[in-house]
Amino acid sequence: MGSNSIIETRNLSKVYKDFWGRPKVQALKALDLEVKQGEIFGVLGPNGSGKTTTIKLLLGLLFPSEGEALIFGEPTTNVAKNERIGYLPEETYLYKYLNAEETLHFYGRLFKIPSRERTKRVHELIDLVGLTRSKHRQLREYSKGMQRRIGLAQALINQPELVLLDEPTSGLDPIGTDEIKKLIVDLRRQGKTVVLSGHLLADMQDICDRIAILHHGELREIGKVSDLLTVQDITQIKVKDLPESAWEEIRGVVSRHGGEVVDVGRPTTTLEELFLRIVTESDKYPGRRRIAADQQPTPAGSPGPK
Amino acid sequence: MPWLSLWAQGTTVTLPSWIQWMIVWADPQFTDARLLGGFFGGFMTWSKLLGLFCLISWLGTRFFNLFLRSQQSRSGQSVVLNLPVIGLLLFVGIAILTAFLSIVQQAAVFPIPLIAGYPIPALLVGIEFLLGFLALEAVMWSSYRRPQGGSASQRGLALGVHAALAAGVFVIYKAFEFNRNVRGLKGSIASQDWQLILTDGLRYGATYAGLVVLAYFALGMFKEALSVRWRRLYSIAWQTVLDAVRRMWAPWVVLVLFVLFLAFTNWFLGGPGTRTPELARRYIETLSWVSSLLLSLMILLLAPMSLPTDIRTQVIYTITTKPVNRLELIWGRLIGYMGLITAVLLVMGLVSMFFVERVVNSRISTTREQAVASREVGKLDDARRSEEQAAQLENKMSARVPVFGFLSFTDSRGKARRKGIDVGQEQKLxxxxxxxxxxxxxxxxxxxxxxxxxxxxxxxxxxxERLLKPGTLEAVEDSLFRARYDQAQIKMNLEAPNLKGSERRRLEDRLTKVDSEVKRIQAELEPIQKQERDLREQIQKLEGAGKSADLTSLRAERDKLHSPxxxxxxxxxxxxxxxxxxxxxxxxxxxxxxxxxxxxxxxxxxxxxxxxxxxxxxxxxxxxxxxxxxxxxxxxxxxxxxxxxxSEKDLYVLSNQGSFRTNYIAGLTGVWLQALVITSVGLFAGTFLSWSVAFLLTLAVFVFGQLAIGFLDQFNQMGVVGGGPFESLIRLLTHENLQSNLASTPAVMAAKSFDLFLTPILTRLIYVIPNISALDVSNQVALGFAVTTPTLIGQVLLGLGYALPLTAFAYYIFKNREIAA
Missing domain, CATH: 2.60.120 (Jelly Rolls)
Incomplete structure (x- = not known):
């Protein structure tokens, strides 16, 4: 485990079994990944790809069928590590008969936080997630977006070093989504490590430092967002004032046609396009993705071959 | 261990104390209440039984894990019939066959041939015993195979279990050897004796092995308990209470039902046909029973539902991902529910106590008024009866502390007897x-x-010291008597020959102190005696002079000098x-x-x-x-x-008469403890079952523990006539009575075989089902006897004796459960 690794998994696998112990579904296959301190790490994948299973394994809610996972260098079954972790599940699983304040006090008391400090933090978090006016209402009266907000607040009650967010923006309106994204970025600024899963690609692209893409329980891709979205074997030349009719000759004669080369570099695709391509290719080419020349994504904004 | 017991009776030489202690610790059938008595004896029995449960659970878990692993072949495909299942089916099959052959042998339907001098059922038992032992060994060690391996502590536990089994054989061997030496027997041990040594040794060893597994689990639990924090327990308990109050509305429903019941109580209990002396008992017993039933029903619904609901709604995810250990989740809920029960029980208890007081005191006043009225019109018998009834009611509304004696009899010819005359079955007791x-x-x-x-x-x-009022003539005289008794004892000891110098000095010092004590008490006694003498003389004079006016105060003054x-x-x-x-x-x-x-x-x-x-x-x-x-x-x-x-308990000296109210509240402890046990069962069941199945299990335990313990006890002691469940079914279908012998038809023999196989398992239910009815002390309160501190301590220990292991088992199951699976 690297010195600044927060999470490390080795050959992490999970097979769900039926009542008689017979294997039913292989939810995760030999996952190797490492999350470093202070980064925002996204786990992407379609429904049933193993994202939530990965997070549950990391939290000790599931036991691995094979392999191991370490958080802060300790096994996931070690309860003491939870002092440094905050977790927001994919649905807001909270007691509906408590109000926002009671909920945060309930979770806060589970940590070693002095009473006065806890009260202060409860008020701050309620303000932070914008629930000040509804803090005395029972959660059963909350909308889905409000429940996500209080869920996020409970995940941050202990000022965790590592925050695991399972689809944090689901159910939120665009303003709420933007606020949460800002909050996540702010958490990174405070030196915290954030792991988030989801399939809202634009959101992930905006805030993640690195991402892992899972499909059918397999790790298909992992790396920095900027690296992954860069198309390696295509050179992009940005031109100005080029007539529309000149596209056929553009590759060889840019300068001959009097155009001015203003930028030369690697084109990038969108995360959404990359994601869809990986998922489409997954059945055809099982295992970790090998990038071949003819499998390159099309550059964004490029008209492509005619 | 019949031979050891027989030998022990036949000789005056006792086994070395270490062997005796090892035997006491080993044999699960030794009832320590008879052997040792008191707290320690009870604790030993509890540990041994708990140890055996731990051993069975541990082996069961190993077997289950082996079964789960065997469900998947090396190629990853699932396997329908695997080795553990085949082994288990074979084991059960041979056991039933053995039982069948034993029944056939007993019924002498046809002769069972001997093989190598042994009857076939005995050989089968031997083979099963051997195969079972080998299977257990295989189960134990297969779970430590690489790559799963198991931790060093688990491997150590397996070794410890084997060492315990060896210790069992060693103890029996040493006892046997000692027996031979005492009898002066020489030569090698016969093979049949070796069989006894091995079988009894392994049986004893199993108890030691149970204690080893218990110690292992207890240590694990202790370590976990060290990390338990009150703030987390409080938080979970607080949430549990809110869940019951806000989501389930449980206490409100219970209190409304209780009030409704109370509103109509007089219709059922206080009608004109009710015997006055029985009034208090009927009210107290009924209200305690209703309180207990309502609380039990409340907790029966709440406790088994608690964890399964959190798991189903997945709220448990947000809790277990906080630094909360599983023990805190169980204990926190237990504390929460018990807090809620305490509050509801106090409300119900106080309301019912004032209700009973109001009803009974009103009846006492009415009865006394009737007595006065009867006396005024000259109906002296009616007056006496009414007074007697009022006195009986007052008796029930108290908290008497009885001191019981040992009863013996003298027959009409003056000869001492243990029993008196038996006048027939109805009065057998x-x-x-x-x-x-x-x-x-x-x-x-x-x-x-x-x-x-x-x-x-x-x-x-x-x-x-409680019966004689301090400072009175009798109390001081008694002190003087005791001091003089001490004085005489010390003087007698000082006259003993070969008394060591230091011991003599100690006795002499003690004598000096006692002498001065005697003088002090004499000085205290003399003025009291003089005052009493003077008062007596004055009273005699006044009585002689016929001056009754001053007599009352003088008599009162004299009475003050005496203990009542x-x-x-x-x-x-x-x-x-x-x-x-x-x-x-x-x-x-x-x-x-x-x-x-x-x-x-x-x-x-x-x-x-x-x-x-x-x-x-x-x-x-x-x-x-x-x-x-x-x-x-x-x-x-x-x-x-x-x-x-x-009977012996029909006469007693009253040492104290406490307050009814205090006693009534103390009596509620029984209801509270019953709720504690049911809560523990419910939480335990909720750790591995869905809420509906957990509810049914808890309900079954409650019903059995309340109503069927007597039957189970009888069943355990083989006191049930009419055979086991299958034989009883045949009797039911064929309308045969319980006493008659059934014809040895194939169906009857098959039924008896299944009974023979099942009965030892069913009889063990007595050790599994908590004796909930034993925790109830309301009858004592209803009869007007005090629930004393030793009784309360005993009840609390009994309740904890059930609750603690149940929560420990719940913790281990919950800890090893995948919550999100």
């Missing part, structure tokens, strides 16, 4: 004494009968051989004596025996001076041709 004869029943307090091997407990010694008379209560039944004289009660006499003070005049009194009424008589407190807690009370029947029946 009571022995009878014949009227107008030398026949008598004697209760001896403070001294156990030597021949009967009974032990004296605090319950049998009269508490002089000591009450004795008794409940007898009368067996009449003739009608006797109509309207005349059977009469009995009571003689009280102090066995250590033959110089004291005996106290005699004669009284009518009112059947099933609590008769209260008094004897003067001077009888206790110098008694050292000993006393003898003899009862004789005076009326000719009639018999008085009694």
């Amino acid at each position: 009571r022995s009878h004494i014949e009227g107008a004869s030398a026949s008598k029943a004697s209760w001896r307090f403070g001294q156990a009968p030597q021949k009967e091997g009974r032990t004296l407990t605090a319950e049998n010694v009269l508490p002089i 008379p000591i009450p004795v209560e008794m409940v007898f039944n009368v067996f009449r051989t003739s009608k006797g004289e109509l309207g005349e009660a059977v009469r009995a006499s009571m003689v009280v004596s102090n066995p250590l003070r033959p110089d004291l005049e005996l106290h005699r009194s004669v009284f009518p025996v009112i059947e099933y009424y609590t008769i209260r008589r008094f004897f003067p407190s001077r009888m206790l001076v110098g008694s050292m807690g000993q006393l003898a009370i003899e009862i004789q029947c005076i009326t000719p041709s009639q018999f008085i029946g009694m």
